Amino acid sequence: MMFDVAVIGAGVVGALTARELTKFNLKVALLEKCNDVAMGTTKANSAIVHAGFDAVPGSLKAKLNVKGTAMMPETCRELHVPFKNIGSLVLAFCEKETETLKELREKGIKNGVPGLEIYDSDKLHSTEPNVSSEAVAALWAPTAGIVCPYELTIAAAENAVKNGAEFFRNFAVSKIDWDGGEFTVSDGRKEIKTKYVVNAAGVYCDEIAALIGDNSLSVISRKGEYMLCDKSMGTLVSHVLFQCPTVMGKGVLVTPTVDGNLILGPSATDIEDKENVATTAEILALVLEKARKSVPSVSTREVITSFAGLRAHLECDDFIIGKSEKNSNFINAAGIESPGLSASPAIAEMIAGLIAEDCGAAANPEFCPVREEPVRFRHMSNEERKALIAKNPAYGRIVCRCETITEGEILDAIHAPAGARDVDGVKRRTRAGMGRCQGGFCGSKVVELLARELGTDLNEITKFGGDSKILYERTK
Amino acid sequence: MLNYDIVIIGGGPAGMAAALRAKECGVDSILILERAETLGGILEQCIHTGFGLQYFGEELSGPEYASRFIDLVNKEKIEYKTDTMALEITQDNKVYAVNKKDGLLEIQAKAIILAMGCRERPRGALNIAGTRASGIMSAGTAQKYVNIDGYMPGKKVVILGSGDIGLIMARRMTLEGAKVECVCELMPYSSGLTRNIVQCLDDFGIPLYLSTTVIDIHGKDRVTGVTIASVDENRRPIPGTERLIECDTLLLSVGLIPENELTRAVGIGLDSVTNGAVVDEYRETDHEGVFACGNVLHVHDLVDFVTLESQTAGEGAAKYVLGKKQKGAQVTTKGTGMVRYIVPQKINLNNEGDVKLYFRVGNTARNATVKVKYGGEEIISRKRPRLAPGEMESVVIKNEMLKSFSDGGVLEITVEV
Numbered sequence: 056m057m058f059d060v061a062v063i064g065a066g067v068v069g070a071l072t073a074r075e076l077t078k079f080n081l082k083v084a085l086l087e088k089c090n091d092v093a094m095g096t097t098k099a100n101s102a103i104v105h106a107g108f109d110a111v112p113g114s115l116k117a118k119l120n121v122k123g124t125a126m127m128p129e130t131c132r133e134l135h136v137p138f139k140n141i142g143s144l145v146l147a148f149c150e151k152e153t154e155t156l157k158e159l160r161e162k163g164i165k166n167g168v169p170g171l172e173i174y175d176s177d178k179l180h181s182t183e184p185n186v187s188s189e190a191v192a193a194l195w196a197p198t199a200g201i202v203c204p205y206e207l208t209i210a211a212a213e214n215a216v217k218n219g220a221e222f223f224r225n226f227a228v229s230k231i232d233w234d235g236g237e238f239t240v241s242d243g244r245k246e247i248k249t250k251y252v253v254n255a256a257g258v259y260c261d262e263i264a265a266l267i268g269d270n271s272l273s274v275i276s277r278k279g280e281y282m283l284c285d286k287s288m289g290t291l292v293s294h295v296l297f298q299c300p301t302v303m304g305k306g307v308l309v310t311p312t313v314d315g316n317l318i319l320g321p322s323a324t325d326i327e328d329k330e331n332v333a334t335t336a337e338i339l340a341l342v343l344e345k346a347r348k349s350v351p352s353v354s355t356r357e358v359i360t361s362f363a364g365l366r367a368h369l370e371c372d373d374f375i376i377g378k379s380e381k382n383s384n385f386i387n388a389a390g391i392e393s394p395g396l397s398a399s400p401a402i403a404e405m406i407a408g409l410i411a412e413d414c415g416a417a418a419n420p421e422f423c424p425v426r427e428e429p430v431r432f433r434h435m436s437n438e439e440r441k442a443l444i445a446k447n448p449a450y451g452r453i454v455c456r457c458e459t460i461t462e463g464e465i466l467d468a469i470h471a472p473a474g475a476r477d478v479d480g481v482k483r484r485t486r487a488g489m490g491r492c493q494g495g496f497c498g499s500k501v502v503e504l505l506a507r508e509l510g511t512d513l514n515e516i517t518k519f520g521g522d523s524k525i526l527y528e529r530t531k
Numbered sequence: 532m533l534n535y536d537i538v539i540i541g542g543g544p545a546g547m548a549a550a551l552r553a554k555e556c557g558v559d560s561i562l563i564l565e566r567a568e569t570l571g572g573i574l575e576q577c578i579h580t581g582f583g584l585q586y587f588g589e590e591l592s593g594p595e596y597a598s599r600f601i602d603l604v605n606k607e608k609i610e611y612k613t614d615t616m617a618l619e620i621t622q623d624n625k626v627y628a629v630n631k632k633d634g635l636l637e638i639q640a641k642a643i644i645l646a647m648g649c650r651e652r653p654r655g656a657l658n659i660a661g662t663r664a665s666g667i668m669s670a671g672t673a674q675k676y677v678n679i680d681g682y683m684p685g686k687k688v689v690i691l692g693s694g695d696i697g698l699i700m701a702r703r704m705t706l707e708g709a710k711v712e713c714v715c716e717l718m719p720y721s722s723g724l725t726r727n728i729v730q731c732l733d734d735f736g737i738p739l740y741l742s743t744t745v746i747d748i749h750g751k752d753r754v755t756g757v758t759i760a761s762v763d764e765n766r767r768p769i770p771g772t773e774r775l776i777e778c779d780t781l782l783l784s785v786g787l788i789p790e791n792e793l794t795r796a797v798g799i800g801l802d803s804v805t806n807g808a809v810v811d812e813y814r815e816t817d818h819e820g821v822f823a824c825g826n827v828l829h830v831h832d833l834v835d836f837v838t839l840e841s842q843t844a845g846e847g848a849a850k851y852v853l854g855k856k857q858k859g860a861q862v863t864t865k866g867t868g869m870v871r872y873i874v875p876q877k878i879n880l881n882n883e884g885d886v887k888l889y890f891r892v893g894n895t896a897r898n899a900t901v902k903v904k905y906g907g908e909e910i911i912s913r914k915r916p917r918l919a920p921g922e923m924e925s926v927v928i929k930n931e932m933l934k935s936f937s938d939g940g941v942l943e944i945t946v947e948v
Contacts, residue, residue, distance in 0.1 A: 282658075333748075451629050451630050453616035453618075491653075492653055499680065519665070521752040522753050526683065
């Protein structure tokens with residue numbers, strides 16, 4: 056198969072880049088080593104759109120963060136992804152940290168972040184009544200917000216496929232050959248040919264670059280562990296609450312999610328194994344302790360799940376985006392750690408622009424930026440529900456009780472472009488299994504629906520691809 | 532809009548018993564809403580025996596116990612809708628529900644009986660560290676896969692929590708050819724019924740490790756093992772006692788939580804210990820005309836008790852519909868010391884019969900005395916050779932006693948060892 060561009064990695068950067076490339080007359084392949092999009096760093100991070108005052112002025116992180124954050128509301132509107140512009144507060148707990156706030160504000164102004172303001176204790180506590188009384192001041196950033204990173208990725212991939220991109224799942228690139236005019240990209244079983252390659256492989260971007268002899272990248276995997284609290288805690292705070300940053304990152308934050316839960320985290324530990332996303336009791340205890348420093352009333356009783364994600368950290372502490380020194384048709388998008396999600400629309404635009412210019416691609420007149428809004432039964436009025444069920448009775452059957460997710464929504468998730476193939480894929484697209492019982496009741500029904508719709512046996516269905524099967528052989 | 536005298540949410544043992552008793556008490560207009568494809572609730576997947584010893588005086592399987600009630604519901608021509616999910620209860624006792632056939636249903640009820648049952652506590656609530664591999668599920672989910680769908684969810688199993696479903700599944704998985712390595716229980720005692728420990732673990736040589744928990748889960752795609760450790764009296768893992776157990780499956784049986792989402796949404800007062808509604812002796816909640824019974828009210832160990840309690844609620848709802856139940860002077864019940872909770876939490880003094888109080892203790896005890904006090908004065912004292920958190924206790928308050936109480940009084944149950 057012949058393509059103009061192959062994007063390696065279907066995280067938020069890869070999916071948005073693939074979508075951006077379909078704005079041109081380019082034949083695009085999106086290659087993903089897992090069974091679904093958004094399975095790496097994108098799946099497990101803070102889900103924050105940063106205002107952009109942290110990064111060093113002049114760095115790519117600074118420029119793309121501020122630009123990406125400005126693009127985010129429109130991108131989310133087009134893709135029908137919930138984005139909430141709730142603003143962020145960096146808390147200071149002492150005089151010294153108040154100085155840090157001022158430095159952050161100065162940096163922010165240099166980076167072009169609008170609306171930064173330092174709140175005194177009174178203003179802070181009237182804005183966020185549940186913040187610790189120990190906090191003495193805060194830096195307010197009105198452009199910050201929250202977005203669901205995997206929803207954004209799913210929507211971007213769907214829209215890219217709708218606009219002609221081709222999605223290859225379970226395609227773990229292991230070999231890239233260059234014959235002077237085109238690449239042959241292979242996973243050992245299948246291969247495709249392409250003129251350009253975009254390396255958006257997250258923590259594996261160094262290994263992918265090395266396949267063409269580009270050994271300039273060296274990724275440090277930095278693990279962040281999180282806790283997610285029940286929706287009953289979702290209104291405890293109404294903005295993104297940071298503490299003052301350290302060398303290891305932006306510290307533990309407390310924030311509502313777009314779905315109304317409360318998220319605590321992350322920790323930051325550098326690790327060797329790029330697959331190690333196990334949580335640890337010690338670190339989670341630390342996360343909780345730090346979160347309580349900001350919001351003392353956070354309770355473990357309301358924790359419904361915990362998870363860990365990896366960030367691709369580079370020594371240079373900046374994104375590396377652009378043509379590889381080894382091959383100018385190979386574009387790196389490397390070191391995409393925080394503020395990568397915030398920057399992702401700008402990164403995608405930058406890479407697509409670079410390629411289009413290089414090959415002189417014309418605009419795609421057929422491109423449609425809109426991904427239709429998925430049916431969300433739980434958000435509908437009773438009148439809307441009546442009309443919906445009359446049209447398709449599958450929306451009249453509730454599969455996930457905790458989140459009120461219907462069979463119809465699950466079928467939509469499976470049959471969408473680049474749709475769900477496993478239980479976690481259905482969960483990320485619909486929220487089935489994300490509620491209080493965490494799939495205790497609906498898990499088996501989702502397995503049944505997947506098997507029925509994909510035409511396979513129940514024991515072929517996995518939790519998240521690979522060897523993550525849920526059932527073994529039949530009973531005696 | 533549909534109109535019924537009584538709408539019952541949940542067609543498991545609680546909902547069916549309540550419906551049948553309400554019918555017996557003279558109410559004909561009854562509708563049961565059931566979210567599953569059939570009536571019977573969780574009993575349908577409980578194919579083991581042990582049900583009905585108290586109520587029927589014989590040992591039945593779950594489906595057999597359920598079918599006796601399903602047959603009666605059909606015989607009495609009580610209406611029900613299966614595959615139907617109740618979405619909302621309104622302040623004026625309207626129920627919104629949805630199914631494929633009727634679409635969105637709007638049902639006005641005079642009385643509502645909540646009988647939604649309970650769900651299992653998931654892994655997240657325990658905060659066990661480790662990977663998020665496949666092969667971790669609640670014991671009840673595994674029970675459904677094995678007994679209803681006919682698939683094995685694993686071959687080498689560790690079970691965390693010695694609740695009854697965990698114990699039952701230890702035996703069930705063994706009978707189906709899996710190797711159950713052990714059952715770990717955080718507490719120094721099991722929360723399951725003694726007969727289940729004997730019949731499901733001891734008879735099969737499955738070890739039960741008390742004061743032990745799972746502290747880490749291993750495996751990338753599928754579980755490859757868990758690390759277990761002993762815990763101290765504060766339930767904290769003791770360093771040096773960690774042990775890796777290879778397995779492909781971790782089943783959780785770590786507690787049940789009443790499913791009170793609808794109850795909470797309409798603003799009905801809940802008991803922080805039972806996680807169920809606060810009710811009077813007829814199981815009426817603080818929302819007039821709304822009753823609750825079965826595991827949605829408090830988690831029972833035996834379905835027989837669910838049946839009895841639900842009959843009380845069915846009778847109460849019928850009396851309410853027929854204008855024969857009035858709220859008036861009340862006393863409040865209060866468990867102290869070892870007594871964790873009492874149901875009902877309130878008793879109407881105008882009640883014409885005896886009232887049975889159900890309660891649970893928070894720890895095991897031998898040769899204990901259960902004492903009931905009113906206004907600090909001891910009015911009942913009963914010897915109990917053995918008390919355990921896994922087994923529900925009860926005590927009857929005779930009507931003549933009730934008549935001697937006055938409005939606002941407190942009835943206390945305590946245990947002396």
